[in-house]
Amino acid sequence: MDEAERRERLGDLDPDALAELEAEDEADEHELPDLPNAEAGEVVMRAAPNPNGPWHIGHARMPSVIGTYAERYDGEFICRFDDTDPETKRPDLDAYDAILDDIDYLGFKPDVVLKASDRLETYYEHARELIDLDGAYTCSCPAEEFRELKADAEPCPHREKDAATVREEFEAMIAGEYDAGEMVLRVKTDIEHKNPALRDWVAFRMVDAAHPREEAAGYDCWPMLDFQSGVDDHLTGVTHIIRGIDLQDSAKRQRFVYDYFGWEYPEVLHWGHVQLDEYDVKLSTSTIKALIEEGELTGWDDPRAPTIKSVRRRGIRGQALVDAMTGLGMSTSDVDLAMSSVYATNRELIDDEADRYFLVRDRDDDPAVEREIAGGPDAGHPPRHPNHEDRGRREIPAGTVLIEERDLPAEGDRVWLKGYGCVREADGAFEWVGDDIDLVREEGVDVVHWVPAAESLVTRMRTVEGDVLGYAEPEVADLEVGASIQFERVGFVRVDAFDPAPTPEDGGPTGEEDVVVYYSHD
RNA sequence: GCUCGCUUGGUGUAGCCCGGCCAAUCAUAUCGGCCUUUCGAGCCGAUGACAGGGGUUCAAAUCCCCUAGCGAGCACCA
Structure with a gap:
C-alpha cells in the first residue's frame, strides 16, 4: 500500500x-511561524524600503515574508517608501520603480504603494495635535549639548515651554525659517527613562537639501523615521510590523506617541541581519555602489554582485529566493543564508524545462584540446532533455572536436563522447571504437561532453568567480535570450545575449563572443 | 558606560511561551549505495547540534541565576 x-x-x-x-x-508546509493575534482577512503588513539604491539579496527578505504572510492570511501588503531623508540617505529617483520591479520579480504585488514624501502635511497635522496634547516641544539645543543632558537624564530648558510658543516655533519650522541644526521638535517621553535611547527623541528636524522628488522639493522640515513610520502605520491600519533588530527600540519610542493619541500599537516582530556565503562582496548598498564606481563590478547586475538584479540575470527564479528567505524563519538572531539552498530550490524549478547542451570550457589550467576523429559517424545526436525524448535530439557535427584537457584519455585509452560514441586516443587523434553502450556500462569508459572544433560558438560564461571562455555547440545559436539551459557536466546557465557589443569595463564582453551566458549554479 | 536582545549539527530551521510523547524536526550540505550514455533528478543509507556552569523539579533544549560569545540602540540616518 x-x-x-x-x-x-x-x-x-x-x-x-x-x-x-x-x-x-x-x-x-508552513516554513514561517503563525503571526501573533492574526485573523484571516484582517492582517495588514508593510515593507518600508528607503529608495536610496537598487536592492541587494538581503532586501528580498521583507517582501518575501510579508508577501507570504499576506497570502496565508488573505491580508494586505503595503509598500511604503520611507524617503524622508533628502540628505544623508538621499533617495535615488530610479530606485522607486526598481524596487517595485524587484518585488514583482519575487512574485508579489503590493496592494498599496505610498511615498512618505507625499505625506508631509499629514505628519505636520499630527505633530500639531501632539503639541496640543503637551506631547512635544521645540528645542534649539545644539545636538551635542542635548546628548550630554540626555546622558545625565537632565531635561533641557525648552522642555517647559508653553504650548503656544511651541506651536509658533513649529510653524516657523514648517515655514522654513530655520536652518538645519537650529531647531527640532522633540517628543516629550520620560527624560529619566532607564533606557537612554528612549529619552525625548527628535520627531522633526530641518534639512537644507531639497528632496530629489519634485513634489517634495519645497519642504524644509522633515519627520524622523520613528515619527513618520509610527503615524503611517496607524493611519494605514498596519496590524503586524516586521523589522530588523537595529530598530528594536523603535516600537518603544513610538509607543509614547501612540499613548498620547490613544492608539493601539501593532504587533511587532524583529529579526536579525542576513549574511550570505559565496560572495566576496559585503551585503551593503553603499559598498556595492562604491565597487561599481571603482570599476570593480560592471554594474548592479554583475554576477559577482550580491544583488537581486544579479541573481535575476543569472536565471535564478524569484520563487527560489522567496523560499530561501521564508526558510530563514523569524529568528531574532543574525542568520547566514547559504546560497546552496537557493540553488537547490532553483534547480528543482528549472530542471524540467532546461534543455541540455554542450559547452567545452577553455581555461588556463584546463584548456580545450582539438582532436580529429578517424572513422565514425559525421555527427552526434544526444537528446535535448533526458526525461523528454519528445523534445527531439540535437545534431552536433563531429569530424574534428574539442574536449576539455582534463577529460582527455591517456594514450591508448578510450573515452565516450556523449551522444556520439566511443573513441580511442592514438597519436594525438581519436580512433573510432564503436557505439556499443556496454563499453560504458560494463567496462567503465568515462562519458564526456564535446563540441565540434569548427562550427561552435565562442562563449563567455559569466560566473560569481569571474568569467570563463569556451565553445558552445552550434544549436545554442537557436536559443532565445532569457532561456535557462544546462550545459552538461558544467551547470545551469541563462542565455543573456548573442553577438554582444564590446564594453569598456574589465570583465565585460570584448566583442569576440558569439554568445554570453550567465552561470546560475551547478 | 547605560539599555535591549540573541546563542539547537557545516548552514538554516522546528521545538522553548504552556517542563515529560525530544535517545531533538525538516531542509540544505558532505559521504556512500541503487538507477542513469554526463550533470541533475529520483530512491536508500550514513555523518552531525541543545554555548558553558549552577539551581528548581520525580523529570529541563524548554523555568531561574551566573559566565562566555555575538548583535543592536543610546543620530537633527533609515
Whole structure:
C-alpha cells in the first residue's frame, strides 16, 4: 500500500483521524511561524524600503515574508517608501520603480504603494495635535549639548515651554525659517527613562537639501523615521510590523506617541541581519555602489554582485529566493543564508524545462584540446532533455572536436563522447571504437561532453568567480535570450545575449563572443 | 558606560511561551549505495547540534541565576 492508498483507507475507517493528519501536513508546509493575534482577512503588513539604491539579496527578505504572510492570511501588503531623508540617505529617483520591479520579480504585488514624501502635511497635522496634547516641544539645543543632558537624564530648558510658543516655533519650522541644526521638535517621553535611547527623541528636524522628488522639493522640515513610520502605520491600519533588530527600540519610542493619541500599537516582530556565503562582496548598498564606481563590478547586475538584479540575470527564479528567505524563519538572531539552498530550490524549478547542451570550457589550467576523429559517424545526436525524448535530439557535427584537457584519455585509452560514441586516443587523434553502450556500462569508459572544433560558438560564461571562455555547440545559436539551459557536466546557465557589443569595463564582453551566458549554479 | 536582545549539527530551521510523547524536526550540505550514455533528478543509507556552569523539579533544549560569545540602540540616518 502506498501513501495515497493508506490515506484513502484511513478516510474510510476514521475520517476524523484523516482530517487531523491532513491538518498536520498543512502546518508542516508552513516554513514561517503563525503571526501573533492574526485573523484571516484582517492582517495588514508593510515593507518600508528607503529608495536610496537598487536592492541587494538581503532586501528580498521583507517582501518575501510579508508577501507570504499576506497570502496565508488573505491580508494586505503595503509598500511604503520611507524617503524622508533628502540628505544623508538621499533617495535615488530610479530606485522607486526598481524596487517595485524587484518585488514583482519575487512574485508579489503590493496592494498599496505610498511615498512618505507625499505625506508631509499629514505628519505636520499630527505633530500639531501632539503639541496640543503637551506631547512635544521645540528645542534649539545644539545636538551635542542635548546628548550630554540626555546622558545625565537632565531635561533641557525648552522642555517647559508653553504650548503656544511651541506651536509658533513649529510653524516657523514648517515655514522654513530655520536652518538645519537650529531647531527640532522633540517628543516629550520620560527624560529619566532607564533606557537612554528612549529619552525625548527628535520627531522633526530641518534639512537644507531639497528632496530629489519634485513634489517634495519645497519642504524644509522633515519627520524622523520613528515619527513618520509610527503615524503611517496607524493611519494605514498596519496590524503586524516586521523589522530588523537595529530598530528594536523603535516600537518603544513610538509607543509614547501612540499613548498620547490613544492608539493601539501593532504587533511587532524583529529579526536579525542576513549574511550570505559565496560572495566576496559585503551585503551593503553603499559598498556595492562604491565597487561599481571603482570599476570593480560592471554594474548592479554583475554576477559577482550580491544583488537581486544579479541573481535575476543569472536565471535564478524569484520563487527560489522567496523560499530561501521564508526558510530563514523569524529568528531574532543574525542568520547566514547559504546560497546552496537557493540553488537547490532553483534547480528543482528549472530542471524540467532546461534543455541540455554542450559547452567545452577553455581555461588556463584546463584548456580545450582539438582532436580529429578517424572513422565514425559525421555527427552526434544526444537528446535535448533526458526525461523528454519528445523534445527531439540535437545534431552536433563531429569530424574534428574539442574536449576539455582534463577529460582527455591517456594514450591508448578510450573515452565516450556523449551522444556520439566511443573513441580511442592514438597519436594525438581519436580512433573510432564503436557505439556499443556496454563499453560504458560494463567496462567503465568515462562519458564526456564535446563540441565540434569548427562550427561552435565562442562563449563567455559569466560566473560569481569571474568569467570563463569556451565553445558552445552550434544549436545554442537557436536559443532565445532569457532561456535557462544546462550545459552538461558544467551547470545551469541563462542565455543573456548573442553577438554582444564590446564594453569598456574589465570583465565585460570584448566583442569576440558569439554568445554570453550567465552561470546560475551547478 | 547605560539599555535591549540573541546563542539547537557545516548552514538554516522546528521545538522553548504552556517542563515529560525530544535517545531533538525538516531542509540544505558532505559521504556512500541503487538507477542513469554526463550533470541533475529520483530512491536508500550514513555523518552531525541543545554555548558553558549552577539551581528548581520525580523529570529541563524548554523555568531561574551566573559566565562566555555575538548583535543592536543610546543620530537633527533609515
